[in-house]
Amino acid sequence: MSLEKVFFGFFILLALTLNFGFVLGEFDNPDHHNTYELLAVIIVNLIATVLKFGDRTQTGALLLASSLVADLQLLAAALVWAYAVHVHAGGMDAMFMASIVSLAAGALLANIVSVVLVIIDTVNLRR
Structure with a gap:
């Protein structure tokens, strides 16, 4: 077993x-989605x-x-969140959260897709 793998x-x-x-929770309810969880998702995705x-x-x-697609979409989500909280006069609302x-x-x-590709690649290595 390789530690790198x-x-x-x-x-x-x-x-x-x-x-x-x-993502789990009501799409438009800000109470169901944590800012720090989004930050953790972004950091782990970048790693x-x-x-x-x-x-x-x-x-x-x-x-x-x-x-790269996941990183781009998560960074876009963070930018929308920052805009809603810091720039938009109405603050965070259901439309922004959705x-x-x-x-x-x-x-x-x-x-x-990434996980499925890794599983397929792993199965093909065994053969």
């Missing part, structure tokens, strides 16, 4: 589960992205692409 799998699964935890660099296979390219959670849900889908 354990860390790689750990961060990919952690990104997925944290993202799922953030997972860095771990995906260097793999020159087609699967590695797809893993990196899915991770947009934030929708972006995070897109990142969740990209993280699911």
Whole structure:
């Protein structure tokens, strides 16, 4: 068992589960979605992205692409949150929260793709 592969799998699964935890709840209710949880999701996703660099296979390219999509959507969600709280005169409302959670849900889908690709790649190595 390679410690590098354990860390790689750990961060990919952690990104997925944290993202799922953030998205879970009523889409438009700010009380169901924590700012710090979104921050944790962003940080773990960025770490997972860095771990995906260097793999020159087609699967590695797809893993990196899915991770970059997740990072982009999570950063967009954070920007919408910051705009709603610090710039928008009305503050955080249901419309902004629904947009934030929708972006995070897109990142969740990209993280699911990453995990499925890793599982497929692992199964193919056994053969």
